[in-house]
Amino acid sequence: MTRWRRCALMVAVCAAGGLATVSPVRADEVFKQLMAKEIKAKVIGRDLTDGVHWSWYFRPDGALISMELAKRRVGSWKIEDNRLCREKEKGKQIECYEVWMSRKTVSLRFFEDMPAFEATVEPHSGP
Numbered sequence: 001m002t003r004w005r006r007c008a009l010m011v012a013v014c015a016a017g018g019l020a021t022v023s024p025v026r027a028d029e030v031f032k033q034l035m036a037k038e039i040k041a042k043v044i045g046r047d048l049t050d051g052v053h054w055s056w057y058f059r060p061d062g063a064l065i066s067m068e069l070a071k072r073r074v075g076s077w078k079i080e081d082n083r084l085c086r087e088k089e090k091g092k093q094i095e096c097y098e099v100w101m102s103r104k105t106v107s108l109r110f111f112e113d114m115p116a117f118e119a120t121v122e123p124h125s126g127p
Contacts, residue, residue, distance in 0.1 A: 031100040031107055036079045039099050043084065048106055048119040056086070057124055064088075065126075084108070 034042060049055035057065040064075040064086050075087045085096040097108035100116070107116035 029102040029105065031102045031105075033082075033112070034099045034101055035082045038101075039079055039082075039084055042101060043099065043106065043121060045124065047122045047124050048108075049122060050119055056119075057126070058084075 044058045045060050047055050047057050054066065054068040058077050059065065062076050062078065064077045066073045066075065066088060073089050075089050075092065077084065077086045079085070080096060082098070083096040084099050085094050087094045097110060097117075098112060100107040100109060100112075101121075104120050104122075106119050106121055108119070109116045
């Protein structure tokens, strides 16, 4: 896939309500791509959040509880080919991301060289 087509894909996902926050990776942070076992150990059972607009709780049973701009949704998640995949709501399109991490910052990327959705990993804060 060409760089232009990947950028067009990213814009389409954002326009469709993919995430509220898109930010470039900071140059001073060193990110490491997580493999399936690391994703399970560091992300599953915790919240990913931008701290203001959205949060995702990846329940260990495969449910995904998301809050985006005060709207609660229930979807599902799975790990496939070392990528974290989510279905925002039943019947919606599945989106898969490479998971890159630096300390408590997670960068979800469609492709390694694309702009990333960034979040922090926090202990789960709700029911």
